[in-house]
Amino acid sequence: MNTSAAQLRERSRALAPGVGLSLARGVAPLVACLVLAVALQIAVRPLMGDYAAKLVLDIGVAVILAVSLTIVNGFTGQFSMGHAGFLAVGGYASGAVTYYGSLKVWGSAATHGGLLSGRPMSVDPSTLPLIGSGDLLFVGALLVGGLTAAALGLIVGLPSLRLRGDYLAIVTLGFGEIVRVCIQQTGPVIRTAAEAAQVPAWKLATSVGGALGFTGIPKYTSLFWVWLIAGIxxxxxxxxxxxxxxxxxxxxxxxxxxxxxxxxxxxxxKVWAFVISAFFAGIAGGLFAHTLGVGLSAEAAGFLKSFDIIIMVVLGGLGSVSGAALAAMVVTLLPEWLRGKHVGPVDLSQYRLVIYALALILMMIFRPKGLLGVAELWDRSLWTSLAARLKRLAGGKGGSR
Amino acid sequence: MSGSDVILDVRGVSKSFGGLKAVQDFSLSLSQGGLKGLIGPNGAGKTTVFNLLTGVYRPDAGTVRLGGANLVGLRPCAIAEAGMARTFQNIRLFGQLSVLDNVRLACHLRSSGTMTGAVLGSVFARGQERAMTERARELLRLFDLADREDEEARNLPYGDQRRLEIARALATGPAVLLLDEPAAGMNPQEKVELRQLIRRVRQEFKVTILLIEHDMGLVMDVCERIAVLDYGQVIAEGTPAEVQSNPRVVEAYLGEAPAEAGHA
Known part of the structure; x- marks a missing residue:
């Protein structure tokens, strides 16, 4: 019975590509991500201004969230509604690491980043190294956030073995709420290095601001880090x-x-899908927590945030990676675009959720698979079927005239 | 019954659903390379037997031995790994996946490697992917599905879907293949082709086959031995000729024993 496994292994050795080529194909996408990330970091802010830079950064975080949720909801078809719970856990864990780490190492929570990370306006860039010592702490903290979320993903993944459909959705929804309530019960943030030195490490991990939110986290997140990780x-x-x-x-x-x-x-x-998905959501949470202008609070774990991410995955197409990324962009930009748009006396930006709901209903009626279904933007079959459909549509119109 | 060439040995398997005794004291043995038919009137418990053998249901009592190892209590995926594969009466293909991917998925069981290797695109993982693709294409060629490999499985005609299910089951590298009504919904021409296909599969893959089928012409023609199930119990076993002339079999199908022995 194991002969076929052995045959397969032998045959795969014969068919394996050369090491050089394989190495190139393994590394090339990473290099491409790196180049894209550096380019965005250098170009966006000077060319398009602070507002656009913030939007591009938000899109990057949304892309990571949507694509990570695609692994559970899209690939394995398990309907998880607690993705924001992983986001919050990752955000708080990595935020605690950089905040208290900075207090211990430098005595204050100021940033010690390099050229590629976020920094206050007052810092003169010409004095900075490419990668600062604070960046290493930041990357370490992101990994801690990701791994903490992944561990929770394992725990949430376990009920998914027994539950299906609606029941799993309810359990994961409950998970998000549990995270939110737990965060609200945490103690106030410790503000000085001297105080922090007297408190045991485990106590620091629970001193993350409670209902007031976790403020004072050094703001390392930059376009470079966000898009590097989004690419990966x-x-x-x-x-x-x-x-x-x-x-x-x-x-x-x-x-x-x-x-x-x-x-x-x-x-x-199924458990693997939850763990991988939670890992990337946790990292996205870390990036979110270290973003300038973000006040990290328990609401990050709330249902509304989870719902935003689900919309991206469903609109983009269940199982489509590029579809989720595209929808993440649209859903992030939509409220900005609606801002200040009025229909009569009605301010459209306040009706964001109504517009989402309408979009979902229309999608269920006309294209239940989502925008791209399981296909990717670069799949040829997607475009040939689209072309055929358009042709039929045009032909139908011509016939009726 | 327990010669050294017995590959599948089922003894005393029972299963009740509430008060309904779906299968009672079911025993069956398959010799290496054999082709046995399992027939019986509607509701006799044939598909339940398949579900018990493949771990979808857990037997209340009895043993299922495949090549000596007891399979009772194992998960379906472990039973597949032990070398038992099946098709489904109500076709269960992966509808939105391509024809090729349906078969490639079944090759997964015998593949090795790690998820990390696949994500990093290691030499080994790429080799495995190519070997799986090659193997899947070979199977599709044998089943006359090669030119449809990119189509979504759910878009195939009915007969093709049934053949794809057999191809997919074979891709798991089974020692024993369970076919649940492979001819259901096929037209006469397709049924003739199916007979040849079953014979070919048996020779080329050296698998032992257990076949559930309602088409008596096909069963009598293709099977060497036949077991007859009624109300969850085996009521007769033997060659097609023996089974056909067995009065209990005739009674099970027709209600009462008619004067002439004959066609069931």
């Missing part, structure tokens, strides 16, 4: 989807019984 998230999600593991995820969504009968350990893959 997209790459990881897409490569997973295209691999044999991605097919295992998708098969669970399509038919769990058949998937199991074909030898897919559906339990293991």
């Amino acid at each position: 998230t997209i790459m990881v999600a897409y490569r997973l989807k295209r691999s044999t593991y991605g097919r295992a995820f998708l098969s669970i969504r399509e038919d769990e019984i058949a998937s199991e009968a074909m030898g897919v350990n559906t339990t293991r893959y």
